[in-house]
Amino acid sequence: MKTALSDKVINRLTLYHSILTGYIGKGIENITSPQIAGLLKVDASQVRKDIKLLNNAGICKVGYSVKELKKSIEKTLGFENTKEAFIVGAGNLGLALAKYDNFAPYGLEILALFDNDPLKVGLATNNKQVFHISKLPDLTERLNVSIAVLTVPGSFAQEVADLLIESGIKYIWNFSSCILEVPPEVQVWNENLIGNFLQFTVNRNS
Amino acid sequence: MKTALSDKVINRLTLYHSILTGYIGKGIENITSPQIAGLLKVDASQVRKDIKLLNNAGICKVGYSVKELKKSIEKTLGFENTKEAFIVGAGNLGLALAKYDNFAPYGLEILALFDNDPLKVGLATNNKQVFHISKLPDLTERLNVSIAVLTVPGSFAQEVADLLIESGIKYIWNFSSCILEVPPEVQVWNENLIGNFLQFTVNRNS
Numbered sequence: 001m002k003t004a005l006s007d008k009v010i011n012r013l014t015l016y017h018s019i020l021t022g023y024i025g026k027g028i029e030n031i032t033s034p035q036i037a038g039l040l041k042v043d044a045s046q047v048r049k050d051i052k053l054l055n056n057a058g059i060c061k062v063g064y065s066v067k068e069l070k071k072s073i074e075k076t077l078g079f080e081n082t083k084e085a086f087i088v089g090a091g092n093l094g095l096a097l098a099k100y101d102n103f104a105p106y107g108l109e110i111l112a113l114f115d116n117d118p119l120k121v122g123l124a125t126n127n128k129q130v131f132h133i134s135k136l137p138d139l140t141e142r143l144n145v146s147i148a149v150l151t152v153p154g155s156f157a158q159e160v161a162d163l164l165i166e167s168g169i170k171y172i173w174n175f176s177s178c179i180l181e182v183p184p185e186v187q188v189w190n191e192n193l194i195g196n197f198l199q200f201t202v203n204r205n206s
Numbered sequence: 207m208k209t210a211l212s213d214k215v216i217n218r219l220t221l222y223h224s225i226l227t228g229y230i231g232k233g234i235e236n237i238t239s240p241q242i243a244g245l246l247k248v249d250a251s252q253v254r255k256d257i258k259l260l261n262n263a264g265i266c267k268v269g270y271s272v273k274e275l276k277k278s279i280e281k282t283l284g285f286e287n288t289k290e291a292f293i294v295g296a297g298n299l300g301l302a303l304a305k306y307d308n309f310a311p312y313g314l315e316i317l318a319l320f321d322n323d324p325l326k327v328g329l330a331t332n333n334k335q336v337f338h339i340s341k342l343p344d345l346t347e348r349l350n351v352s353i354a355v356l357t358v359p360g361s362f363a364q365e366v367a368d369l370l371i372e373s374g375i376k377y378i379w380n381f382s383s384c385i386l387e388v389p390p391e392v393q394v395w396n397e398n399l400i401g402n403f404l405q406f407t408v409n410r411n412s
């Protein structure tokens with residue numbers, strides 16, 4: 001039985017993973033909890049506590065084995081279970097996410113983009129093609145995709161979300177500023193960028 | 207004395223604010239906690255608890271006054287204290303954030319963008335100009351800007367962050383996949399997009 005990990009732990013484990021990837025790039029074999037803690041400005045005891053939640057984290061005398069710890073995080077967070085998704089809205093944000101170099105290694109594969117702008121349809125970015133939104137219902141069914149990343153302007157978001165849901169999408173990662181109304185079987189994750197920014201500023205700058 | 211608000215509360219209050227903005231657009235005057243809770247799929251008791259943290263939330267017989275509640279959230283989260291920032295990196299992500307319609311109403315004003323690509327320098331998006339990165343030290347000092355939104359590729363992020371810090375930037379909202387090494391007086395907020403995605407999938411799909 002796996003214990004559910006809190007959102008904060010998942011967030012920190014992903015950041016540890018980024019640090020480990022950097023260490024591997026530099027050929028460094030071991031890492032200590034104070035090193036990780038120093039880079040993220042958190043407590044080393046917090047880092048050790050998080051790492052204890054992983055199975056087989058490769059503890060050794062001089063800290064943790066970078067490779068083992070990286071593998072443990074990947075296993076715990078399920079990076080090997082690739083999740084396929086569509087990006088809906090091929091504006092700057094959709095294109096930025098399609099190009100983002102940090103999704104595929106974490107098990108999120110963007111298959112294609114969709115837009116209603118004829119000037120964008122047929123373009124490709126990072127080997128991902130932009131299809132007309134009218135193709136979405138058919139491709140969702142044929143490719144059995146259940147996740148959509150919604151990057152359309154807020155004023156169109158509900159209308160597009162309705163189409164996604166009719167097409168069989170079950171999970172919407174919502175980057176628009178609109179709060180979507182969806183049926184109970186559909187899950188929405190609001191990527192609340194301004195909320196993230198305010199978390200950074202409200203308590204710190206006041 | 208203000209109590210510090212937890213990150214989760216700040217995040218939810220921002221989402222409530224988006225809902226209230228939508229209600230105002232539709233001319234609806236009152237809202238109940240179950241209505242808010244239903245849209246966000248959280249407990250109504252949680253919504254009431256969060257709203258109790260605000261001063262003067264305009265409780266009335268038929269729920270909350272939409273306008274009063276919106277104002278209370280704005281006051282509590284300090285939307286009127288505008289924070290000015292630069293976007294560094296005028297690629298798709300930088301441009302998307304420069305165009306994002308949901309920052310200014312929440313007190314985050316993007317003054318300008320910076321890039322080292324001569325093809326981008328001089329362009330303007332959403333009335334914000336792209337300057338060459340070499341202008342950053344001077345403009346940071348003259349405009350007294352302390353916040354930078356870092357949207358360069360991970361492989362350049364540390365080098366650019368070093369320049370930001372030398373220029374007097376104190377807060378870096380880091381959208382790159384790189385974990386930055388910064389001196390103690392500089393604060394970094396890692397916008398860990400893949401971590402946010404994993405929070406959505408790890409416990410739910412396993």
